[in-house]
Structures are given as structure tokens and as C-alpha cells.
Amino acid sequence: MSQGTPAATDGWQPSERARARAAYRRTQHRRALLVAGVATALVVAAVVSVVTTAPGWERAREAFFSPERAWEVLPEVAAGLWLNLRVWVVASVVALVVGMLLAVVRTSRVPALFPLRIFAVGYVDVFRGVPLLLVLLLVGFGLPALRLPWLPVSAAFLGGLSIVVCYTAYLAEIFRAGIESVHPSQVAAARSLGLSRGQAVRRVVLPQAVRNVTAPVASMLVSLQKDSGLISILGAVDAIRAAQIATTGDYNFTPYVVAGLLFLAISIPLTRLVDAWSARQGWRGELRGVAGAGVVR
Template identity: 55%
Template sequence: MPPAAVAGDGYVPSARRLEREAFKRRRTRRATAVAALSTLVTAAVLYLVVVNSPGWERTRETFFDPAYARKALPEVLEGLWLNLRLLAVCGACVLVLGMLLAVARTLRGPAFFPLRALATAYTDFFRGLPLIINLLIVVFGVPALRLQGVTTDPVVLGGVALTLTYSAYVAEVFRAGIESVHPSQRAAARSLGLSHRKTLRYVVLPQAVRRVVPPLLNDLVSLQKDTGLVSIAGAVDAVYAAQIIASRDFNYTPYIVAGLIFVALTIPMTRFTDWVTARMDRRRAQGGTV
């Protein structure tokens, strides 16, 4: 196969390469067409199965009533503002507390054993405790203590419960990232005269955080959905706003509206997580910095 000709500064691909690229484009178009056709067929079959079921009319009136959807949308969106604020505040607190717990668990030396033990106990306890039970304990148990200067606001207490639970999960993510950094990185940093604290700050943590970005984003997606659980304390978020409307008219369309709004928020975050994961995988495959 003779090398491709070069005219001036422009590269002229060979006929074989042009043929190969044309084949790839045809294969991509064919695969896209097949995927689109199969998706349409599947959607049509599911639609026919649902609408022809015996209880479809009653289900449509109870769960998919456009009039109730229009009625519920403004109040659900107003409650959603609380969920977004909880996500922003709790997400920041979770990242900070999770990082501190992870660092505490990776400290070396017998002098730090009590700190490691406390961090380990905290992580094991809140990872094992169901979130709903944690919310009930914090939201209803803390006000029962009647402590001076401690808030009884259900929104604040619900945010505290979310932070306590999710920081335990995020701490394990950070710890996995820290321990994935090769020991030679620490040894090289210490040989250059860096202290243990500076080694952790300037060498280990930057690499660890980059490696755990995808699972961290997944935890934030889960946190975004679980902010709706603060409704059990009486906080009027999107879920509780839907519940109020549904209890007035015994129509559950507001729940569908609230669910679709959460899905609409979650999908962009999920796709962004997938993009970050794919980008990091490509950089790792090419030998770039991870």
C-alpha cells in the first residue's frame, strides 16, 4: 500500500481510508435507524398494552388528569425551591464532612487511633442506618430533648439528617480515592521534603478527588431525590405540596407531576455524570492525567 500523497501542506487520505470511513458512517446510520425503529415498536407495544388494560380509564382519571396537573404544577414548583436549596446546602456540607472523615480514616500512626476509630464508627453506623429512620430520629427526637438554643425547624433538622447519612457514603468514596493513589507518590513527595500534611494536600488529595468525581456525582444525584423525604417532618417541599393537593381531591396526578419534575432534574445530572466518566476513561486509556 503506497503512502498517501501530500499536496502542499494538505493531507490527502488514501482511497482505502476513505472507503473505511464511508463504511463506518453507513454502519452508524444503519445502527441508528435500527435503534430508532426498535424503540418506536417497543413504545407502541407498551402503549397498546397499557391503554387496552381493563382499568386504564380509571387509572388515567386518577393519575394522569391534565386538569389536576395544571392545578398542581405551580404549588409543586414552589415546593421544589425548598428541595433545590436543601440540595445546595446539604451537598456542600456532605462534601466537606465526607472529606474530613476520609482524611481521618487514612491518618497513620498510633496517636491517631482514637480519631480513626471514631471516623470508622461514624461511617459504619450511618451507612447501616436507614435514611428514613435517621430522619425520624433527628426530626422528632432532637425537639423532644428541649435543648436551649437548638432549632426545631423541620427543614434544618431534615437537612442535618441528610448530611449525616450522605457524608458517611461520600467519606467512603473519598477514602477509596485516597487509597487508590500509589504509595510511590507519597514517597516521592516526602523525599522532596514535603511534610505529611503538605503531601496529603498537594499530592494525594488532588489525584484522589479527580478519580472519584463520577461516584461523587452519583451520590449527589441520589441526594437530590432524597431531599423529598423531608416532607415526613411537615416541610412543604415538592412532594408534600403534591400530597396536600392529592388529599384534597383524592386524585394522585400531583404525585406524577412531582415525580416527573424530579426525573427532569435528575436526567441532566446523570448524563453529566456519564460524560465525566467517559471523558476520564478516555484520558486514562490515552495515558493522560486522571
């Protein structure tokens, strides 16, 4: 390469049209930010005005937004939230594993697994169609009635079991969609290389399937974290139950607001991480598709 080439490259300047387009984009971006900011400020001001001018605002503020009461009940509600987090982690791991197994069984074409496929279909249909609250009541009050000596009957265990039973059905369908999104030619190519069908599923299909459904699975786990608060109806002293106990006697509902804020402090960052991951996966997927097709969009 001649010595004059780098100098020519270093001296490159965008054309007048390119500079005009860049300036136009910056102007449009600033204008969009200004409009969004003004619209948001107007909406917030309208909501605040309506709420604070309501006839019962002072009474509602004392009953729901008392800083002193919030600080007083924060340790008890936070201790209850720790139970919710433990139930969430354990239930998530179990539901992921069992859901994956159900998806593999349901998509299998091995004749000997036909009874298990029928069970997987029935399981998914039943527990996707029954409300979680109803499952909590049936499991929470039905299993202890059997008096099985080996079955724990604590409210936290039975509540977590109910959540696992329901969310396993949803996760199984998500994983099944991911498995079926992998083209059959992937299995054929793996078999041509000498892999058995089981090895092809384990080493070729499942990694791609999990990668394809990472975002919806993560969204489902965020929802599971929120629904872990439903174990309070069985008597487990979680964040919601602790807030309920704290409201007894004085009818100040600030503890419920504290519990809600603690749940939001966990769910909102998780949701933003899922959104960022989804956007990143979508961008990378588009690049992989472009590279594989050998075209430029």
C-alpha cells in the same frame, strides 16, 4: 524543507481499502440506528397499547394525568421543590466537607488520631448500614425530645441533618478509596522535596484523590438530590408534601406526577452531565496512561 513536500502532502488521498472501511463503518452505523429506532418504536407502541386498552385506563387517566389539575397545582409543587433544592445544596456542601475530613482521618497514620480513626470507622459502618428513612425518623423525633435550646427543630433542618449524616458516611468511603488509589510513591516523592506529611497530603494526595473520584461523588450528589424529597415525612412542605396536600379531598393523584416530573427535570440533566464527565475523564485518563507508559495502543 523543499517546496515540493507540501504539494505532495496536500495531494494525499486515502487508499481504496481505507475508503472501503470508512464506507462499511457508515453503513453499519446507519443500520444500527435503524434497528435501534425500529426496536424502540415497537416497544413504545406495545406499552402504549397495553396501557390504553386496559379496562381501567380512562379512570386512571383522569386520576393521574389530568392536564387541568396539573396546571392548577404546579405553582404549589414548584414552591415546595425550591425547598428541596435548598436542602440539597446545603446538605451536599456539608456532606462533602465532613466526608473528606473523615476520609483523611481514617487514612491517617498519626498515632494521636487513633481515637478519631476508630470514631470514623464506627460512624461509616453504622450510617451506611442504617436506612435513611429510619435515620430521618430517629433524628426528626428524637432530637426534639431532648429540648436543646440551641438546636433548631424545624422539619427542613432535621431532615437535612439526617441526609447529611447518612450521605457523609458514603462520601467518606468514596474519598477514602480515592486517597488509597494514590500510589505511596507520590508521598515519598513529596517528602523528598521537603514537604511535611501534612503538606504532602494536602498538596499532592488530595488533589489526585478528588480527581479520581469526581464521577462517583457527582453520582452520589445526584442521588442526594432525589432523596431530599424524604424530608416530607417529617412535615416539611417540600414538593412531595405539597403534592400530598393537593390530593387531599378530591383523590386526584396528578400532583404526585407533577412532583415526579419536576424531580426528573433536575435529576436527568444532572445524570447526563455526570455521564459525560465520566466518559471524558476516562478518555483523558487513558491518554495520560498511554503518555506516561510511552506506548501506543
